[in-house]
Amino acid sequence: MYTEERLKELVAQIRPLDEEAMAAARARQDTLAKPLGSLGRLEELSIQLAGIAGKMGNRVDKRRLIVLAADNGVVEEGISITPQVVTLNQTINLTRAKTGASTLAKHFGDEIQVVDVGVNAEIHCPEVVNRKIAYGTRNLAKEDAMTRQQAIQGLLTGIELAKQAKDEGIEILGTGEMGIGNTTTSSALLAVFLNATVEEVTGRGGGMTDEGFQHKKEVIAQAIADRAPDRNDPIDVLAKLGGFDIAAMAGVFLGAAIYRLPVVIDGFISVVAALTAARICPLARDYMIPSHASYERGYRLAMEALELRPMLLLDMRLGEGSGCPIAFQVVSAGCAILNDMATFAEAEINDQYIQDFKEQEGSF
Amino acid sequence: MYTEERLKELVAQIRPLDEEAMAAARARQDTLAKPLGSLGRLEELSIQLAGIAGKMGNRVDKRRLIVLAADNGVVEEGISITPQVVTLNQTINLTRAKTGASTLAKHFGDEIQVVDVGVNAEIHCPEVVNRKIAYGTRNLAKEDAMTRQQAIQGLLTGIELAKQAKDEGIEILGTGEMGIGNTTTSSALLAVFLNATVEEVTGRGGGMTDEGFQHKKEVIAQAIADRAPDRNDPIDVLAKLGGFDIAAMAGVFLGAAIYRLPVVIDGFISVVAALTAARICPLARDYMIPSHASYERGYRLAMEALELRPMLLLDMRLGEGSGCPIAFQVVSAGCAILNDMATFAEAEINDQYIQDFKEQEGSF
Numbered sequence: 001m002y003t004e005e006r007l008k009e010l011v012a013q014i015r016p017l018d019e020e021a022m023a024a025a026r027a028r029q030d031t032l033a034k035p036l037g038s039l040g041r042l043e044e045l046s047i048q049l050a051g052i053a054g055k056m057g058n059r060v061d062k063r064r065l066i067v068l069a070a071d072n073g074v075v076e077e078g079i080s081i082t083p084q085v086v087t088l089n090q091t092i093n094l095t096r097a098k099t100g101a102s103t104l105a106k107h108f109g110d111e112i113q114v115v116d117v118g119v120n121a122e123i124h125c126p127e128v129v130n131r132k133i134a135y136g137t138r139n140l141a142k143e144d145a146m147t148r149q150q151a152i153q154g155l156l157t158g159i160e161l162a163k164q165a166k167d168e169g170i171e172i173l174g175t176g177e178m179g180i181g182n183t184t185t186s187s188a189l190l191a192v193f194l195n196a197t198v199e200e201v202t203g204r205g206g207g208m209t210d211e212g213f214q215h216k217k218e219v220i221a222q223a224i225a226d227r228a229p230d231r232n233d234p235i236d237v238l239a240k241l242g243g244f245d246i247a248a249m250a251g252v253f254l255g256a257a258i259y260r261l262p263v264v265i266d267g268f269i270s271v272v273a274a275l276t277a278a279r280i281c282p283l284a285r286d287y288m289i290p291s292h293a294s295y296e297r298g299y300r301l302a303m304e305a306l307e308l309r310p311m312l313l314l315d316m317r318l319g320e321g322s323g324c325p326i327a328f329q330v331v332s333a334g335c336a337i338l339n340d341m342a343t344f345a346e347a348e349i350n351d352q353y354i355q356d357f358k359e360q361e362g363s364f
Numbered sequence: 365m366y367t368e369e370r371l372k373e374l375v376a377q378i379r380p381l382d383e384e385a386m387a388a389a390r391a392r393q394d395t396l397a398k399p400l401g402s403l404g405r406l407e408e409l410s411i412q413l414a415g416i417a418g419k420m421g422n423r424v425d426k427r428r429l430i431v432l433a434a435d436n437g438v439v440e441e442g443i444s445i446t447p448q449v450v451t452l453n454q455t456i457n458l459t460r461a462k463t464g465a466s467t468l469a470k471h472f473g474d475e476i477q478v479v480d481v482g483v484n485a486e487i488h489c490p491e492v493v494n495r496k497i498a499y500g501t502r503n504l505a506k507e508d509a510m511t512r513q514q515a516i517q518g519l520l521t522g523i524e525l526a527k528q529a530k531d532e533g534i535e536i537l538g539t540g541e542m543g544i545g546n547t548t549t550s551s552a553l554l555a556v557f558l559n560a561t562v563e564e565v566t567g568r569g570g571g572m573t574d575e576g577f578q579h580k581k582e583v584i585a586q587a588i589a590d591r592a593p594d595r596n597d598p599i600d601v602l603a604k605l606g607g608f609d610i611a612a613m614a615g616v617f618l619g620a621a622i623y624r625l626p627v628v629i630d631g632f633i634s635v636v637a638a639l640t641a642a643r644i645c646p647l648a649r650d651y652m653i654p655s656h657a658s659y660e661r662g663y664r665l666a667m668e669a670l671e672l673r674p675m676l677l678l679d680m681r682l683g684e685g686s687g688c689p690i691a692f693q694v695v696s697a698g699c700a701i702l703n704d705m706a707t708f709a710e711a712e713i714n715d716q717y718i719q720d721f722k723e724q725e726g727s728f
Contacts, residue, residue, distance in 0.1 A: 032464075033454075033457065033462060033463060034464050034682055035682065038464070038680065038681050038682040039464055039678075039682055039686070040678050040679025040680045040681070041677075041679050041680075042678060042680065089711070090397075093711050096706075097704070098397060098705065098706035098710065099398070099705070099706075099711075100396075100397075100402070100701065100705060103700055104697055104700060104701070106700075106704070107697065107700035107704065108693075108697075295404075309677065310677060311676065312676060313405075313673065313674060313675055313676070313677060314404050314405045314406060314675060314694070315404025315405050316402065316403055316404045316405075316406065317399070318398055318399065318402040318403055322403070325697070326693065326697055329472075329690065329693045330676075330678070330690055332471070333472075333689070333690055336468060336471035337464065337467060337468070340461070340467045340470070340471065341462065341463070341464060341467040342457065342460075342462035346462065347453070347457050347462045347463075
């Protein structure tokens with residue numbers, strides 16, 4: 001059942017990363033035939049994965065991108081120039097390797113799981129997993145976007161999706177979304193969580209007129225004032241200003257931490273969901289892996305709040321989880337270094353060189 | 365024969381990118397089912413590859429990392445705390461998937477070609493391609509590092525390696541190096557090419573003492589003053605202050621442009637070689653693809669001079685070409701988008717949505 005008590009029980013199972021396994025991975029990295037630390041974040045990824053799995057020898061051969069699709073009642077306010085039915089169309093196209101993220105997932109051999117958590121239409125497509133909470137949220141400019149119960153259902157749905165992945169042998173998760181209007185909900189959540197101005201966290205998008213952009217910011221600011229969520233109760237913030245996609249994605253981040261799977265953040269909406277999860281349980285942050293630097297305003301602030309830095313500078317702003325397939329490849333590179341590279345001893349370089357390698361850095 | 369005339373003949377064959385093919389690729393990108401430009405640099409990569417190949421439908425399934433290994437006479441001055449014999453050891457280890465770059469190349473299924481262009485030892489390892497120019501350069505603190513003839517031989521050797529790759533069906537090249545002392549030669553070249561101070565372009569490396577770092581900068585500054593290369597004659601600069609690894613790597617960049625192959629830049633030494641190539645023939649720049657942002661000081665200045673930006677933020681500083689295997693995967697993602705993604709028409713979204721998609725940006 002989707003109760004707050006059940007959510008609390010599950011979240012209470014989240015443990016810190018395994019320090020012992022991380023120390024072992026770090027120690028092995030320091031014996032590999034390279035200047036200390038010279039593979040930078042590839043080394044850090046291998047250490048993080050050891051902390052998540054509680055062991056070395058990790059692989060990310062079985063990768064799944066979970067895309068949460070939902071509609072947002074706030075589109076009534078004209079905050080997006082894209083019609084709502086695009087959510088439905090692209091949700092179906094995501095299952096057919098026709099969109100950006102699904103093309104990349106297919107190219108790299110990643111599974112994609114498209115989940116309807118609140119699209120405003122019946123979806124007659126068996127490849128779309130039906131976990132619909134409602135036919136879109138309500139209009140947050142006029143009333144709470146969802147009930148507290150719906151927010152909890154969204155979070156628990158995401159947790160269940162992470163559990164399913166773990167049960168099916170998935171080794172790394174990625175997160176994506178499809179939902180017209182979800183930069184508006186994301187900006188609203190971020191403004192509240194960071195106590196930031198709407199100006200600081202709201203992006204224009206390229207096609208929007210000055211007037212449209214101004215209107216979008218006014219809608220967000222007014223909604224925050226009217227809904228008056230309790231900043232210290234992340235579920236209240238999520239319910240009043242969020243979307244089903246963000247609720248379920250935050251659940252995937254929590255579930256990854258509960259079931260100990262690494263989970264990749266995509267762009268702006270994804271990082272707001274990650275921040276929502278971290279506000280519910282700060283330990284969840286340690287299971288997250290960044291991907292690309294989104295162009296959307298607010299992304300940087302959310303990443304700073306999570307103390308994370310992007311790994312990819314690709315000027316992407318598509319959403320759908322499109323940054324995850326490339327990030328998966330970077331993580332796999334980190335695994336390969338720890339699993340496959342020779343130690344100084346195995347490389348048969350004598351002790352004198354080991355000493356020299358360890359003392360120097362960057363000079364070859 | 366390795367004559368300056370032959371070099372000039374070959375370089376004169378370099379042509380600009382194919383504008384018609386690029387326009388066709390750009391036009392197709394703009395019909396794909398995504399907001400205009402929302403896949404950022406993945407789109408740009410696909411357009412660049414079309415310009416290089418003169419057609420769309422490009423793939424990078426056959427990838428080769430060329431690693432140029434050579435010793436530098438300037439190590440006599442104590443500018444590196446790593447002993448010279450490490451060049452020999454790691455050159456051999458590179459062929460055995462034991463080093464960082466070769467582990468990553470094997471992991472991603474990239475070929476690696478290790479070429480001795482000037483290691484200061486006989487190499488009894490059949491996997492190392494013997495194109496030795498001499499047993500290391502001379503000490504640039506005391507005399508010109510190489511003769512003009514040797515610099516030309518290095519450049520032509522690199523061009524030949526690019527031609528061999530093209531003849532063997534390789535679709536993308538990466539560049540790497542192994543050579544103790546080569547951050548010193550790279551900083552010297554960069555200071556002259558950019559008319560920058562030694563301070564601006566010289567990195568410490570982590571293991572070096574304050575005294576050692578000061579000494580390294582003094583050696584470079586004095587060498588530039590004593591060798592007095594002609595800034596407007598890149599071959600003169602290369603001969604007096606460079607290394608065989610950099611000469612041959614610059615040749616690979618020129619060869620990639622001559623034989624129309626995309627070529628990936630690795631870190632600091634690689635980007636200095638790229639700049640050397642671009643000083644010999646500015647058109648060569650358009651065939652280059654950046655990879656990761658090196659931590660070595662000077663990297664950023666060299667990239668700015670080439671008007672290029674890194675794609676990966678991984679805090680790496682290993683060299684060997686270790687940034688190329690991951691960059692190859694990013695390029696392959698760019699190819700997949702152009703080759704495999706559906707157009708708006710193929711995605712069966714009606715005309716109204718096409719219009720809307722094209723006008724908006726970033727809002728889903």
